[in-house]
Amino acid sequence: MKPPPFDYHAPRDLGSALSALAEAGTDGKVLAGGQSLIPMLNMRLAAPGHLIDINRLAGLDTVTAGPDGVRVGALARHSRVERSAEVAAAQPLLRQALRQVAHPVIRNRGTVVGSLVHADPAAELPAVLALLGGSVRLARAGERERDVAAGEFFTGPLESAAEPGDLAVSAFFPASPPRSGTAFRELARRHGDYALAGVAAVVSLGEAGEVVRARVACIGVGAVPIVVDVTSAGRPGDWAAAARAVQDRVEPEDDIHATAGYRRHLVGVLAERALGEAAREAADA
Amino acid sequence: MHEITLTVNGVVRQARVPARRLLSDCLRHDLGLTGTHVGCEHGVCGCCTILLDGEPVRSCLTFAVTVDGREITTVEGLAGPDGALSPVQRAFAECHGLQCGFCTPGFLCTATALLRENPAPTEEEVLEGISGNLCRCTGYQNIVKSVHRAAELIAEEP
Ligand SMILES: Cc1cc2nc3c(=O)[nH]c(=O)nc-3n(C[C@H](O)[C@H](O)[C@H](O)COP(=O)(O)OP(=O)(O)OC[C@H]3O[C@@H](n4cnc5c(N)ncnc54)[C@H](O)[C@@H]3O)c2cc1C
Ligand code: FES
Ligand code: FES
Numbered sequence: 001m002k003p004p005p006f007d008y009h010a011p012r013d014l015g016s017a018l019s020a021l022a023e024a025g026t027d028g029k030v031l032a033g034g035q036s037l038i039p040m041l042n043m044r045l046a047a048p049g050h051l052i053d054i055n056r057l058a059g060l061d062t063v064t065a066g067p068d069g070v071r072v073g074a075l076a077r078h079s080r081v082e083r084s085a086e087v088a089a090a091q092p093l094l095r096q097a098l099r100q101v102a103h104p105v106i107r108n109r110g111t112v113v114g115s116l117v118h119a120d121p122a123a124e125l126p127a128v129l130a131l132l133g134g135s136v137r138l139a140r141a142g143e144r145e146r147d148v149a150a151g152e153f154f155t156g157p158l159e160s161a162a163e164p165g166d167l168a169v170s171a172f173f174p175a176s177p178p179r180s181g182t183a184f185r186e187l188a189r190r191h192g193d194y195a196l197a198g199v200a201a202v203v204s205l206g207e208a209g210e211v212v213r214a215r216v217a218c219i220g221v222g223a224v225p226i227v228v229d230v231t232s233a234g235r236p237g238d239w240a241a242a243a244r245a246v247q248d249r250v251e252p253e254d255d256i257h258a259t260a261g262y263r264r265h266l267v268g269v270l271a272e273r274a275l276g277e278a279a280r281e282a283a284d285a
Numbered sequence: 286m287h288e289i290t291l292t293v294n295g296v297v298r299q300a301r302v303p304a305r306r307l308l309s310d311c312l313r314h315d316l317g318l319t320g321t322h323v324g325c326e327h328g329v330c331g332c333c334t335i336l337l338d339g340e341p342v343r344s345c346l347t348f349a350v351t352v353d354g355r356e357i358t359t360v361e362g363l364a365g366p367d368g369a370l371s372p373v374q375r376a377f378a379e380c381h382g383l384q385c386g387f388c389t390p391g392f393l394c395t396a397t398a399l400l401r402e403n404p405a406p407t408e409e410e411v412l413e414g415i416s417g418n419l420c421r422c423t424g425y426q427n428i429v430k431s432v433h434r435a436a437e438l439i440a441e442e443p
Binding site for chain 2: 010031038043
């Protein structure tokens, strides 16, 4: 099908984008890469009266990586962040996750910030932000920019703290402490599809190789990414107890792709593998 | 309505389109370039893939107004000015990389960009590179062969 008609706005600076969004109110939507919004328009699942296309905004296509972490501007495409060696050095989990987002061609247009605002419960990047304790910076006409922590940003399936009138200008993904490793494991029916379930893991080891901190974030098994701290259950080389703790915490549901029981099983297997891989990486770090 | 200018296959083209015009429809209906095929309009099948400033993207998930002023290559632009097939096109013909041909424009554009970025891809890299394109006919084996063969043909070029 074809998208329903809408009024099109193509602002060139942040101020005009924010006033267009303020004026459109609940009838307005931001158009970034369009890789989720345009399918929804084509399927007529959304019919906003106004689209505010941010693709011409100057200064939003920035990616800065440093010892603290990675800040990604609203127009940084998945592919660019995935390819950046500086990003991979500062926070390797981003590349590990991005490689599993859709297909390379979709990643040429899709934006990292767009994936966060879209907040699909099976999407990889919200789990990365939640696991690392990152934040999203929101701008709004006539107000100061504000940072919303990942824990408060994802509020439900396809729902985030970005309200009508808000523009997410960037997101921040913190670096992990020294002697940390990360991994992202998921299972999808077909390569590039949204995952049935997936697990992002970060493990930090101490001087003697003991587990100092181990956490996972699970996708596809709840309304938002589910973060579980498994530090106390984790032993380097044996993550079975940790995996069981994760299985107890998730809230999967049945759908046409898989049963809740299968998803719960899957999340345990994936958690054990992801934690093991992250721990091995931490030991080598 | 919006006046837009696109450089398509090296030719500057103008069109008057509503904001909701998908780039795929702009190419096919407004500019008469029907080589770009449309299968799903969900981003899933890949047959609408074109090159935007050299990078493969889904034309069904892009509004024409968004890419005003930019450069586009469609399947019609892959052959040389004299009509000589590009190495990727020759490889698909040689290796029987198509049957009905519906998916072919998308595979050709995707493979062209893939080989520009990575002239000697491994089996894995070819599979990953074309993973976003669906084909109902060939069973993919000959498409994979075609991409490897295209890499050889490009390497042999003077
Ligand atoms: C075939 C296919 C497979 C896919 N598979 C996956 C997958 O496996 N995993 C995955 O995570 N995603 C997947 N996706 C979805 C897609 O990659 C992302 O959701 C998408 O790229 C989001 O970014 P965007 O820039 O394209 O956002 P858009 O589509 O432009 O926007 C998405 C939503 O976010 C809002 N928005 C975007 N940017 C901002 C901003 N800066 N400020 C405020 N609001 C904003 C929009 O208004 C809209 O509601 C797939 C898509 C397709 C077509
Ligand atoms: S028509 Fe664009 S991906 Fe199917
Ligand atoms: S050749 Fe028929 S769909 Fe691919």
